[in-house]
Amino acid sequence: MEFLFYFGDVFTPFNFGLLLIGTIGGLILGATPGLSPTMAVALLIPFTFKLEPAQGLILLGAAYTSTVAGGAVSAILLKIPGAPANIATTLDGHTMAQKGQGARALQLSFLASAVGGVFGVLLLIFLTPVLAKWALAFGPSHLFWLAILGVTVIGSLDGSSVVKGLLSGCIGLWLATVGFDDIMGAQRFIFHDAVAGGINVIPALIGLFAIPQVITMFAKGRARLDAEVLSVEKHPIGKALKEVASRGRALTIGTITGSIIGLIPGVGGQIAGLVAYDQSKKLSPESRKFGTGHPEGVIAAESANNAMVGPSLVPLLTLSIPGSPTAAVLLGGLLIHGIFPGSDLFDNYPDVAWTFINSMLVGQILMCIFGLYVAGLAARVAQVPNNVMAAVVLGLAVFGSYSVQNSMGDVYVMAALGTGMYFLERFGFSAAPLVLGLILGPIAEANFIQGSMIANATSSVGQYFFTGALNLTLIAIVVLSVAYSVWMELRARRYTTKDEAVAKEEALS
């Protein structure tokens, strides 16, 4: 119950103000199609430089939580998911809005998000310290395999091609080695002055997530956004509360599915929402109503994608292995303050860790309260034309990257990586494994070198890295995750026509 000691820190005027700004801003950003939670958090990082570590994390955590929930606004009112996590919400949410039940759908969505989100953060609160103690038993070989696991799981699960996902992870791992070697001081792959000091993670993250989105907006040309905003009529909140309580099955399925999926590295909110929706539909006696504006569809999808948020941070805070791209961005936010998460985070920085986690708990409630009021405004903001959005994001990306170290080199790296990533994405490569490779590369290398030294002094490298229950378990998970993804890919291709595959890719891009 240590977290209770730090609850007061969330309610200092400045911290609470940041929480409010992060929540309301996140709701609006989340409702804007094209601004994913990861990109929103990456663009916010430069604004945390001047803040204390806990304050910066409060802002980033609030933005993460509320962008996921805010995406439901445009999913329901515009039929455009604000983020991939809200795809399942459009299925019933927009139909409800078309029937004149937009307010009801929004209320159900925010209430379900809050229930799922609170449950997810409670899991984070109670699981993290236990796992952190367990993580103390991890040696260099285990941490090396964990880092590789992080890259391979995301590489194999994130995209539609396992080989290209893993290849993206390799590119990220290679980029992480650019610069000076830590032990020998040797120059590695320094092909331009801008990368002499290595590739700074924050500009790289901004570039990899923001620039492809900017170019995607360019690709639409001078097209007018023709989505119609459906009006939001009044609906008593008490009724919505009763309805959420009476639809316990969908809420439970969504919350539990989201929490479990959040714990698995690499499986994001999009999967959580879709799996919860599917399970809820299968187990519901009213399964035929799903897709026709059934409230259970909204409740299951939204409770799942917010329940995923808390558990997705467990591997980051205990093992310093970010389980998702957004967690990787949050790791970047920690690193700029000199805080390296891991098993000793709760011993060395309990105030930072607990204030951050507690703020996410409070943020879930604030998100629910403000979400209901901000929804109308957010839907209007979601209609900001592409040309303005692209120019704003580009400007923020340039200033944000520059302000990390006041270096033009970082801006060049941001632009080069972002432009390259756009073209790679068009050919089936994915940013998420590349980012994970870039972040986990130094962890993998440091532990590989350390493990090799220990192995040379005690046994052989093969014996040190490939024996022991924990090593073998981690290797087995790496192999199984890749094998499972290959099997799923082959299976999907067997049952998918060419036209369906092209349509699916177009929809996802």
Next chain:
Amino acid sequence: MSDLPRTQHIIASGIVAGVGLAVAYVSYTQQPSEAFVFPRLIATVFVVLALWTFGKAVLGRTKVGNGLSARALTNIAPGLIVALVYIFWAAKGLGFYTATTLAFFILVSLYDPAPHGQMRSWIRRLILTAGFWAVMYALFAQVLNVFTPREIFF
């Protein structure tokens, strides 16, 4: 295989394979070799996967990635050129705020669905640009105290 010309996939995967081979070459030849143990490990996997992808592209068996249509390329080109000139030359050459303001105005105007012949739409774009400049200046110069290159202008 998507209907895109196979050449696009061959070029893209060829570039990736080329990078992979270059990384492998440097990793296996550069000294001190102890500093390249981990890069060698990555480069080996990198090259195998990249050549596999390239081989599939050459054989026309690429299953994912819709590539770029001629229309998308035409749409992207002006914006990308403005963005790259802004980042790689104007930001340092003209000054950060001047370059950002110019780039914002050009991009907003280039991609604005509103007709380019209307005075009203130009005034709207100018007001938007002024608003954007004010917000960026307030945020980065006043609140965050970021010292940006001033160069010829501001």
